Amino acid sequence: MLVDVKELSEDTAKLAAAPLWPLSDDDLTDTLRAAHRLTQAAQVLQAQLVRQADARGVPAAQGYRSTARWLRTLLMLDPQPARELAEAATALRRPVIERAVLDGHADLRQAAVIATTVEAIPADLGDFDDIAADEAARIVGQAEQTMIDMADRLPAYQLRRVGERILAHVAPELLERADEAALTRQEARARRRRALTLSLPVDGLVRVSGVLGAEDAATVQAALHPLCRPLPEDDRTAPQRRADALVDVCRLALRTEKLPDDGGEPPQLAVTVAYQPLTRTLGTARTDTGQRLSAATVRRLACDARILPVVLGGNSQVLDTGRARRLATGALRRALHVRDQGCAFPDCDLPPRWTDAHHITAWNDGGETSLDNLVLLCRHHHRLVHEPGAGWQIRLGADRRPDFIPPPLVDPGQRPRRNLCHQRQ
Incomplete structure (x- = not known):
């Protein structure tokens, strides 16, 4: 298999280097579809290899706490792609779903949605004593095939919405009873999985990512929405307005002085500023998180932000640690x-x-x-x-x-x- 994979990789690299201008418009789109299917098949192979390595305990034997961490080192992947590959290995353990991807009826994201949906059905039906095991298995199989058929028309995010009420399509008589149990478990699962992360700064940007339960997300949306409307002569995009609104809400929380103390002091942003005594101007600065700021940003923060400026002179001696006025x-x-x-x-x-x-x-x-x-x-x-x-x-x-x-x-x-x-x- 290794020889075959290497030959396929070399052939694909040659195709990627070939000129595309001779292709007609129809050939171009058909080739794009074929290339997409090729990548999906290659990712199925990757998932199979990861699942086999996991079954053998290779990541743990090499000192890694999780398969995703092992993949990050082995393949030099960022955290998110590594997690997605590890999750794909789990999703494709159902042969019918794996076959659907290989046959071009679904991609990996759709496969993950289908697997998550059908694997939740037995739990949804588990509380009902009047449903036999063979009947539950029939419902699972029918749901799996129904979602695979829908994958030809619906991308993963829409397929997920269908999956939330798949019993309406395959067992409508059970829908109402199952919905309450499913929603209760969903809320508990969302509570456990809630998370918020801020990446290290890259080119002046910090990536904010995370997941919230539906109730918490509604609370955040309610707080941001009044601040997201365009202002006069506003050229910000909608995502930019949401980002500004999130910062505004946090700034308001700091200004209320009702947040818990942090290290015995009110929460505040410490900024170390270079000061030019001859010109009486502020230079670049550094926050207590290590992020560098421009002089223009420092001047804006110095107006009214809840910050503690630490102004340094020559040889980094402290000249000023804040003035209340x-x-x-x-x-x-x-x-x-x-x-x-x-x-x-x-x-x-x-x-x-x-x-x-x-x-x-x-x-x-x-x-x-x-x-x-x-x-x-x-x-x-x-x-x-x-x-x-x-x-x-x-x-x-x-x-x-x-x-x-x-x-x-x-x-x-x-x-x-x-x-x-x-x-x-």
């Missing part, structure tokens, strides 16, 4: 709420609880933490006014309310604008 708190924050009524940026309707107190003249440039040098801005507009080259200027008018001067690209006349959304007394 930097933050707009207590009576000053309440005065800002009364004056601005929310984000003061023109046409933004976010309320005060979703805002930062932005220093009009930067705090590190000598700007005071006073009512005449502060303005409430939501996170999106706070980031906007700090962006290099954005061109927005802020000043207080004669009535001590903030005016926003747009850049020439927005208004060549640069006429002052105000927020007209918030109610004024």
Whole structure:
């Protein structure tokens, strides 16, 4: 078998290097379908090999706690592909499902959905004394074939929805009784499997991934939804708005000061900042998690974030470990709420609880933490006014309310604008 696999690998590599321009449109699409089937068959072979290695105890014998960890080292895989391959090995232990993949009637993701569905049916029926073992086996077999037939039309995510109520298709008389038992087990299983992970930073990005039970996911969606609507002149995508909303919710939780203490202190973000004494400017920074930040981000955080700045001079000596007057708190924050009524940026309707107190003249440039040098801005507009080259200027008018001067690209006349959304007394 090893010789055959190596020959097939070499032949596939030669095909991948061949020019594609001579193919007609029909040949191109047919070849793509054939190549997809080839990859699925190769993955079935991989799954069979993994299952055999697992049965022999190879991963454990080589010192690995799980098959997925063994695969990560053996094949140099990232964690997610390694887990998927290990799960495929389990899913394809049912011969009918494995045959469906090899015959091109299902792919591996569909196979995993089908296997999960049919293997849950005996548990769904186990509490019913009036169902004999042979009848339960018949229902399982019929469900398996029904889902394989549907795999020709439905991708895995839609097939999963069908699988949640497969008894409606193969045993409708049992549906209501089985549903309650299945949902109870599903909720308990979801509770055990809930997880949230944050990856190490790569190119300035941290991947957030995880799974939540349906109830918890509904709670998260309810919290994010009010913050996900597009703002005026908003060019963010929907996923970007959801990401910003998640951070806003966390920032609000930090601002409430109701979170449990962390190491004897309120939760806070510590940022170590390089300081240039000759120019009185902040340089790049590093968070207490080791992530580096640009000077522009530090200046924005320094406005109103719940952070503890640690400013370093030459030879890394500590010059400043935070000044209470930097933050707009207590009576000053309440005065800002009364004056601005929310984000003061023109046409933004976010309320005060979703805002930062932005220093009009930067705090590190000598700007005071006073009512005449502060303005409430939501996170999106706070980031906007700090962006290099954005061109927005802020000043207080004669009535001590903030005016926003747009850049020439927005208004060549640069006429002052105000927020007209918030109610004024």
